[in-house]
Amino acid sequence: MARITDLLAAGRTFSFEFFPPKDAEEQQLLTRTIADLQPLRPSFVSVTYRGGRVSRERTTRVVVDLLRTTELTPMPHLTCVAHPRSELGDIISVFRAAGLENLLALGGDPLPAEEQYKELEYASQLVDLGRSLGFRSIGVAAHPAGHPRSPDLTSDRRHLAFKMSLADFAITQFFFKVEEYERLREDVAALGVAKPILAGIMPITSLTSVQRMAQLSGYAVPDDVVRRIEAGGDDRAEIRRRGIEVATELCRDLLDAGVPGLHFYTLNFSKATREIYANLGLVKSDGRPDVPEG
Ligand code: FAD
Helix, strand or coil: CCCHHHHHHHCCEEEEEECCCCCHHHHHHHHHHHHHHHHHCCCEEEECCCCCHHHHHHHHHHHHHHHHHCCCCEEEEEECCCCCHHHHHHHHHHHHHHCCCEEEEECCCCCCHHHCCCCCCCHHHHHHHHHHCCCCEEEEEECCCCCCCCCCHHHHHHHHHHHHHHCCEEEECCCCCHHHHHHHHHHHHHCCCCCCEEEEECCCCCHHHHHHHHHHCCCCCCHHHHHHHHCCCCCHHHHHHHHHHHHHHHHHHHHHCCCCEEEEECCCCCHHHHHHHHHCCCECCCCCECCCCC
């Protein structure tokens, strides 16, 4: 199985993110989405992790299934919340024993008090644990606008740079302006870290839901993007078309700026990602992917 570090050394990566299904209906949707996206030959796919026993089972099942039944390179996310250190070690060991080579180490969002049982506080500690248990390709999260729990951007960038110095690559929270990415990259470089930062792409298909997700991650969708989407009025198809257009332009700008990878937040749907791929000319007329080198 491929290591993302090796893929990044060889060229630009294109990757997709999924969340583990909660029931049979969501499972069907994910199965269909994976079948639709597989022909695009993503460099890797990642699967989110909420925290706790149920999440542990679900995420593990999806990544192990992907590993055994597809040619995709799956990467599990893992968070510090809801597990003591020994349990995190068990989970990481199960991932390794299954043959997984990549791990996304996260602090994680707070859970209800009764589910919260953590010994590790920060993602950087989980990177250390993953490393000590054999992972040689570990990613972390980066927040272009700063993490919402941070008192200020300067300290957040300092913690990010430290975390990235331990890890191999970072993937950003979604954003809509290439300048936001460039500023993050410059800030981290100024702190002496030059590891690859993959850009997280969230196509807007509903403005209110993206604004809600943005708010939770301490980010505000830029006013001009909001105005551009709102100009679609009540026409859902037009709003969607505009959202795809905005995401396509951002991807083009990022590719021009030399981004080492684009990571699509699919929300377990395939259409928006496929449309952006087509707009970017990443799919040849014979339907095969035509992914340029970074
Ligand atoms: P950390 O790096 O631990 O940082 C959290 C906060 O602590 C920040 O404010 C940071 O500045 C501060 N900090 C870090 N180190 C120190 C230190 N030594 N001293 C003091 N302060 C410090 N969430 C999920 O729950 N599940 C997922 O699967 C998931 N996947 C994600 C995937 C991507 C690509 C991204 C970008 C985010 C994802 N998130 C996920 C959201 C993210 O995990 C949350 O925002 C979480 O609250 C913080 O995670 P982190 O890894 O950035 O935390």
